[in-house]
Amino acid sequence: xxxxxxxxxxxEREALEHGLTAAEFKHIVDGMGRAPNxxxxxxxxxxxxxxxxxxxxxxxxKQLPTQGPRVLQGPGENAGVVDIGDGLAVVFKMxxxxxxxxVEPYQGAATGVGGILRDVFTMGARPIANLNSLRFGSFDxxxxxxxxxxxxxxxxxxxxxxxVPTVGGEVYFDAxxxxxxxxxxxxxxxxxxxxxxxxxxxxxxxxVLYVGSxxxxxxxxxxxxxxxxxFRGSEDEKRPTVQVGDPFTEKLLLEACLELxxxxxxxxxxxxxxxxxxxxxxEMAGRGGTxxxxxxxxxxxxxxxxxPYEILLSESQERMLxxxxxxxxxxxxxxxxxxxxxxxxxxxxTDDGTLHVLFDGETAARIPIPMLTDEAPSYERPQQTPEMSxxxxxxxxxxxxxxxxxxTLLALLDSPSIASKNWVYRQYDYLVRGNxxxxxxxxxxxxxxxxxxxxxxxxxxxNSRYCSLDPYVGAVIAxxxxxxxxxxxxxxxxxxxxxxxxxxxEKPQIMWQxxxxxxxxRDACIALxxxxxxxxxxxxxxxxGRAIPPTPTIGMxxxxxxxxxxxxxxxxTEGSVIVLLGRTLxxxxxxxxxxxxxxxxxxxxxxxxxxxxxxxQQVCLTAIQEGLLESAHDVGEGGLGVALAECCIxxxxxxxxxxxxxxxxxxxxxxxxxxxQSRIVVSLRRSNLTRLREITAAAQVPFEVLGEVRGRRxxxxxxxxxDVAEMYAAWTSALPxxxxxxx
Amino acid sequence: MRWGVxxxxxxxxxxxxxxAVGDVLGDEGVSLWHGDRDLHGVDCVILPGGFSYGDYxxxxxxxxxSPVMESVAKFANDGGLVMGICNGFQVLCEAGLLPGALIRxxxxxxxxxxxxxxxxxxxxxxxxxxxRGEVLTIPVKHGEGCYIADPNxxxxxxxxxxxxxxxxxxxxxxxxxxNPNGALHNIAGVCNxxxxxxxxxxxPEHAIEAQIGGEDGLKLFRSIVAGLKEGxxxxxxxxxxxx
Numbered sequence: 011x012x013x014x015x016x017x018x019x020x021x022e023r024e025a026l027e028h029g030l031t032a033a034e035f036k037h038i039v040d041g042m043g044r045a046p047n048x049x050x051x052x053x054x055x056x057x058x059x060x061x062x063x064x065x066x067x068x069x070x071x072k073q074l075p076t077q078g079p080r081v082l083q084g085p086g087e088n089a090g091v092v093d094i095g096d097g098l099a100v101v102f103k104m105x106x107x108x109x110x111x112x113v114e115p116y117q118g119a120a121t122g123v124g125g126i127l128r129d130v131f132t133m134g135a136r137p138i139a140n141l142n143s144l145r146f147g148s149f150d151x152x153x154x155x156x157x158x159x160x161x162x163x164x165x166x167x168x169x170x171x172x173x174v175p176t177v178g179g180e181v182y183f184d185a186x187x188x189x190x191x192x193x194x195x196x197x198x199x200x201x202x203x204x205x206x207x208x209x210x211x212x213x214x215x216x217x218v219l220y221v222g223s224x225x226x227x228x229x230x231x232x233x234x235x236x237x238x239x240x241f242r243g244s245e246d247e248k249r250p251t252v253q254v255g256d257p258f259t260e261k262l263l264l265e266a267c268l269e270l271x272x273x274x275x276x277x278x279x280x281x282x283x284x285x286x287x288x289x290x291x292x293e294m295a296g297r298g299g300t301x302x303x304x305x306x307x308x309x310x311x312x313x314x315x316x317x318p319y320e321i322l323l324s325e326s327q328e329r330m331l332x333x334x335x336x337x338x339x340x341x342x343x344x345x346x347x348x349x350x351x352x353x354x355x356x357x358x359x360t361d362d363g364t365l366h367v368l369f370d371g372e373t374a375a376r377i378p379i380p381m382l383t384d385e386a387p388s389y390e391r392p393q394q395t396p397e398m399s400x401x402x403x404x405x406x407x408x409x410x411x412x413x414x415x416x417x418t419l420l421a422l423l424d425s426p427s428i429a430s431k432n433w434v435y436r437q438y439d440y441l442v443r444g445n446x447x448x449x450x451x452x453x454x455x456x457x458x459x460x461x462x463x464x465x466x467x468x469x470x471x472x473n474s475r476y477c478s479l480d481p482y483v484g485a486v487i488a489x490x491x492x493x494x495x496x497x498x499x500x501x502x503x504x505x506x507x508x509x510x511x512x513x514x515x516e517k518p519q520i521m522w523q524x525x526x527x528x529x530x531x532r533d534a535c536i537a538l539x540x541x542x543x544x545x546x547x548x549x550x551x552x553x554x555g556r557a558i559p560p561t562p563t564i565g566m567x568x569x570x571x572x573x574x575x576x577x578x579x580x581x582x583t584e585g586s587v588i589v590l591l592g593r594t595l596x597x598x599x600x601x602x603x604x605x606x607x608x609x610x611x612x613x614x615x616x617x618x619x620x621x622x623x624x625x626x627q628q629v630c631l632t633a634i635q636e637g638l639l640e641s642a643h644d645v646g647e648g649g650l651g652v653a654l655a656e657c658c659i660x661x662x663x664x665x666x667x668x669x670x671x672x673x674x675x676x677x678x679x680x681x682x683x684x685x686x687q688s689r690i691v692v693s694l695r696r697s698n699l700t701r702l703r704e705i706t707a708a709a710q711v712p713f714e715v716l717g718e719v720r721g722r723r724x725x726x727x728x729x730x731x732x733d734v735a736e737m738y739a740a741w742t743s744a745l746p747x748x749x750x751x752x753x
Numbered sequence: 754m755r756w757g758v759x760x761x762x763x764x765x766x767x768x769x770x771x772x773a774v775g776d777v778l779g780d781e782g783v784s785l786w787h788g789d790r791d792l793h794g795v796d797c798v799i800l801p802g803g804f805s806y807g808d809y810x811x812x813x814x815x816x817x818x819s820p821v822m823e824s825v826a827k828f829a830n831d832g833g834l835v836m837g838i839c840n841g842f843q844v845l846c847e848a849g850l851l852p853g854a855l856i857r858x859x860x861x862x863x864x865x866x867x868x869x870x871x872x873x874x875x876x877x878x879x880x881x882x883x884x885r886g887e888v889l890t891i892p893v894k895h896g897e898g899c900y901i902a903d904p905n906x907x908x909x910x911x912x913x914x915x916x917x918x919x920x921x922x923x924x925x926x927x928x929x930x931x932n933p934n935g936a937l938h939n940i941a942g943v944c945n946x947x948x949x950x951x952x953x954x955x956x957p958e959h960a961i962e963a964q965i966g967g968e969d970g971l972k973l974f975r976s977i978v979a980g981l982k983e984g985x986x987x988x989x990x991x992x993x994x995x996x
Contacts, residue, residue, distance in 0.1 A: 258807025
């Protein structure tokens with residue numbers, strides 16, 4: 011880049027081209043007391059992008075509960091940290107990589123995994139599990155199979171190669187994601203609670219170390235132009251803004267960083283994710299209230315002739331910025347050289363509160379750091395409640411009963427969102443590191459913590475159909491269900507990370523959805539006493555004006571004090587009693603049954619009473635901790651019918667039947683397929699029934715003995731009578747069959 | 754006994770192999786660095802699973818050139834016990850310590866799942882505590898586990914009883930459906946003619962605890978311990994020819 015470009019003042023038109031508004035440009039000029047040059051403008055454009063600044067969401071996110079007795083680090087750092095005792099803590103976060111994964115599914119998904127892994131090991135934690143929430147369009151859409159194939163390969167190749175098990179998550183299909191698939195990646199790590207690393211710069215004169223891959227021209231404007239804008243149908247042109255992943259280098263970076271962290275040389279460390287060198291340096295200085303000097307000539311580069319603009323905005327992957335104690339540079343560099351990585355001192359911590367960038371020995375940019383961080387724009391965007399038409403409510407009395415319940419149940423098991431996801435999970439190494447006690451396929455994955463008796467249960471959840479009908483209730487249910495899932499494994503919910511995927515926040519109806527969802531998460535977290543320790547917001551998931559269904563994905567981590575007491579969802583023993591905790595109502599709105607059997611959506615999701623939810627969870631947890639239960643399974647999509655079928659067919663060893671006779675006086679299709687919340691199906695030895703009855707009575711939780719585990723058929727209410735093998739075949743063949751079809 | 758587990762850049766299951774021999778078996782596990790030629794007096798070398806050097810060329814193609822492999826080759830040629838698991842198997846093939854090669858899975862996708870393998874021979878240190886014909890459940894997890902060799906080599910392998918493990922179905926038969934990757938002759942693991950070098954795609958170190966993946970993998974580790982301590986019972990030639 012010619013020097014004139016560095017020194018020439020940028021114009022408002024250039025600001026608009028960089029995704030800033032005219033008002034924002036004026037704000038920059040006023041704050042700086044002069045017009046920025048083009049490099050400075052680029053720095054503003056990424057730091058003030060929706061992706062980096064959370065300018066539309068910051069105010070609303072403040073209402074989330076982030077405190078708790080176990081919280082060691084809440085939102086604001088690279089990841090949240092929760093204490094699990096024994097001197098250990100879990101570090102976790104979930105992040106979106108939606109836009110890149112639509113433009114280039116393989117690399118988009120892969121680098122999504124790589125980015126979230128770095129966020130976790132930056133904190134000093136060894137990553138022990140990956141999860142993800144993947145949402146695709148309908149199988150009728152021509153792009154869906156291509157996206158599934160690319161995303162699953164991308165997630166798998168990255169996680170498999172770096173040696174972190176991918177243990178679970180969720181995969182949903184809905185036409186609302188036809189033009190905007192979602193990839194939300196979550197990593198859980200384990201750290202010594204007295205050795206957590208943070209990203210707050212300190213110590214004037216301390217050297218700033220650049221480590222990892224060399225910087226190239228990939229991913230420039232990923233944060234500002236790709237992640238902070240709608241799609242308009244020319245996505246192929248944006249491929250150069252998608253980064254390219256190299257899991258092998260990340261593996262080396264992971265091992266090198268963890269080795270360096272043993273040496274007590276690090277003051278602060280942050281990964282170079284969105285907006286690369288710019289955001290990592292600015293955010294570290296911002297948190298520490300310091301300044302930072304960067305000499306771009308010292309940055310390891312992949313190609314010649316890179317301009318300061320490109321070096322600052324590159325989103326090349328597998329890079330870290332580390333502030334070490336003065337004098338420790340050489341010792342730190344040796345570790346990276348051992349792992350065959352680049353390491354160079356590229357700057358130092360200063361006390362002038364500015365980001366000062368040198369290139370070719372001259373000043374290329376000089377910006378007061380607070381302007382880029384605390385003083386970045388924050389908007390209270392207008393909200394508008396959509397008008398509900400009064401006639402949408404499905405009149406249950408007019409809904410015909412299924413003619414053949416066997417066929418309806420099989421159709422539900424064959425529905426892509428309910429069907430077995432084994433086609434996906436068998437492409438992921440879920441075993442490496444040898445801690446996976448419960449592999450993908452139960453309500454939650456369970457990982458033991460070596461050196462202790464403990465284990466953690468992890469789950470990712472969101473029913474976005476509920477959210478599109480009522481974002482408040484949908485978000486409450488997402489939190490409740492994620493908690494219920496870890497409770498069903500025998501875990502006490504510890505905390506959540508949220509990944510909030512929405513359309514364009516500049517549209518008042520989208521902003522209303524977002525505000526309602528945040529309110530829902532807040533209420534559920536307060537009621538269930540689960541703090542939010544981190545998260546991510548992804549706006550602009552729209553194509554040509556069509557937004558995705560609101561999708562506040564919840565990642566939950568729970569603690570099992572005694573690993574051998576964990577429980578899985580499938581039936582274990584012939585003759586055991588099957589009990590339903592919670593009550594079934596005639597609720598069809600947003601249900602899979604209404605969609606599959608009646609081709610309707612309905613406008614009211616099932617209601618949820620958080621105090622009932624809490625009691626049901628508490629009863630289940632107590633029963634598991636007392637060793638009463640053989641299985642516990644959350645009743646979710648497809649209702650009790652699908653839940654019972656899953657209890658019969660998901661066991662890895664053998665499949666067992668059940669005989670069910672409910673006395674509940676409601677419509678038979680509601681009894682089987684209503685998606686009423688706060689329900690758990692459990693099985694237990696008959697000798698434990700009295701004790702379970704006592705616990706539920708004390709907590710005033712509805713309790714019904716449904717029947718018993720018996721034979722090789724699921725027989726329910728004299729209207730369902732299916733061989734477990736037939737159910738298993740429908741459930742397991744659904745995805746392979748659809749994916750085998752040529753697009 | 755003293756086990757050595759090699760760490761190449763990109764090895765992943767090295768931690769798990771050390772856990773298996775150290776924490777589960779109660780032996781001494783030594784971590785061997787790829788750049789270090791010293792094998793530190795170990796009794797058996799494990800080349801672990803993972804993606805050595807990213808496997809960006811061919812799996813194992815780079816790792817065979819690392820300094821530690823010179824020592825491993827010498828150790829093997831002197832009769833030392835070497836077990837290559839998954840990526841380690843690929844490295845042993847690339848290094849010429851085992852015949853054949855491993856290529857992309859039949860369906861071109863990574864596969865992670867428990868599989869059943871039948872123990873074909875017990876006249877080697879790696880399966881000497883198993884029963885011939887015994888079926889073990891051990892997980893595989895690989896993208897390039899399809900074992901191939903030219904017809905002559907395959908014939909030789911079979912005639913010399915070097916096929917140690919074969920993928921089989923629940924009934925113990927080597928069917929197409931039971932084969933997770935398309936390996937010729939359903940081969941899951943082979944040894945060299947001298948029977949001191951063994952490579953396998955399944956991960957025995959992930960089947961060592963009842964709580965996690967079962968304990969069938971332990972039988973291989975225990976065989977090695979017993980084989981080293983007590984020697985291996987070679988079957989009489991008459992028995993061999995009956996097979």
